[in-house]
Amino acid sequence: MKIDDVTGILREAAEAVILPRFGSLAAGEVSEKSQGELVTVADREAEALISRRLRELLDAPVVGEEATAADPTLPRALTESPAAWVVDPIDGTGNFVAGRPGFAVMAALVRDGETVAGWILRPVEGTAYVAERGSGAWRDGLRLRRDPAPAGAAGLHGDVMTRFLDAPDRARVAAAASRFASLGRGASCAGVDYPRVVEGERDFVLYRRILPWDHAPGTLLLEEAGGHARRLDGSRYLPGEDRTGLLAAADPESWQQARSLLT
Secondary structure (H helix, E strand, O other): HHHHHHHHHHHHHHHHHHHHHOOOOHHHEEEEEOOEEEEEEEHHHHHHHHHHHHHHHHHOOEEEHHHHHHOHHHHHHHHHEEEEEEEEEEEEEEHHHOOOOOOEEEEEEEOEEEEEEEEEEOOOEEEEEEEEOOEEEEOOEEEEEOOOOOOOOHEEEEEEOOOHHOHHHHHHHHHHHHOOEEEOOOOOOOOHHHHHOOOOOOOEEOOOOOOOOHHHHHHHHHHOOOEEEOOOOOOOOOOOOOOOOOOOOHHHHHHHHHHHHHH
């Protein structure tokens, strides 16, 4: 399997299924699979296409977001199978439905419980981010390296995905906001948030809800670019673990600064 083969599959799905419906979804093509969680025909068709094509490259279980909604046992493959694919056909479906370009198509390959390769495609821009463990992170063939963040919280720009925080955590975040240079809510799309940290637009991003298709590609991209992604207790992120809380940052120092003020 070649890394670029997977990038090609994501581009194929974007061009054949996703972009033709961007800004032109019919009323019956959008539904709510759970409270506040939208799904479209493009999500389902893209996941079916990507899953089929990935299995042609490597015959391994596919843990897709939409397939998991139908069969919640699928993520067991991330810890029980020697290899497994992870697929998010449209990350940021809310943006996609609203006609905003902040959405992504993502995939990852997990071996022995660890993410070893990740892909993030931004269809509207045509930009592809790729990472392979031990080999680096890339944007459209350009090697990515995250520079250290400014020293001290007052120089840090970050985001907190507040949607899934409880009331005490929301209050803690609100109280800490003035300690940072800026603190936003993120793009409602991990496929936008992680590249922003990698490319220096943000210095950290904090999540509570951690689903493998949202975070397996981005955490690897950040780490291979020299960044730092850890659970809130400081342990490594592994996609098969069913736990909450993840902080991704430019470096260990900014990670510690953000963690100490936000959690």
